[in-house]
Amino acid sequence: MRASIPALALWLGLAxxxxxxxxxxAAWLAPVAWQAVAVRAFLGYSAVILSFLGGVQWGVAMCRERPGEAPFRRRMLLAMVPSLVAWPALLLHPFTGAWVLAIGFVLVRLHELSREGGARLPDWYHSLRMPLTLVVLACHALLIWRLWGS
Known part of the structure; x- marks a missing residue:
């Protein structure tokens, strides 16, 4: 059974x-001069959100794991990976960076679905994150398609 998502979390996730x-x-429809700005904005926001998802794991480690124990150490270390992927992705060609960020979102979601990564996350979090991740990945696919060959 799917857990009920708190209304505020749902609205913030959708926003x-x-x-x-x-x-x-905008990367497709804006005037040509603004399309490059839209691509940079997309990639910057994507990197911020990917980093945020690592912060979720950091918060879980601080609040729900015992410091000094192996699960705490693993969760804290893995919480840093999204930021360490997201920032360098911004330094790459936009096409490559979009791919790196998309793969980062897939890997974070797979980690959240794993026994260890999903442990201690509320059930509603999974109900929220799956559709959000699918929309984010669809947006990445649109951007990658737009950048194909550029």
Whole structure:
């Protein structure tokens, strides 16, 4: 059974999709001079959100794991990986950076679905994150398609 998502978390999660949707659309539909700005905005926002997802794991480690024990150490270390992927992705060609960020979102979601990564996360979090991740990945696919060959 799916857990009920708290209304505030749902609304904030959906609101968090707006910059992805708007900048992906602008990369296709905006005047040419603004398309490059839209691509940079998309990639920057994507990197911020990917880093945020690592912060979720950091918060879980601080609040729900015992410091000094192996699960705490692993969760804290893995919480840093999204930021260490996201920032360098911004230094790459936009096409490559979009791929790196998309793969980062997939890897974070797979970690959240794993026994260890998903442990101690509330059930509603999984119900929220799956559709959000799918929309984020669809937006990345649109951007990658737009950048194909550039």
């Amino acid at each position: 968090g999709l707006l910059p992805f949707l708007a900048s992906a659309a």
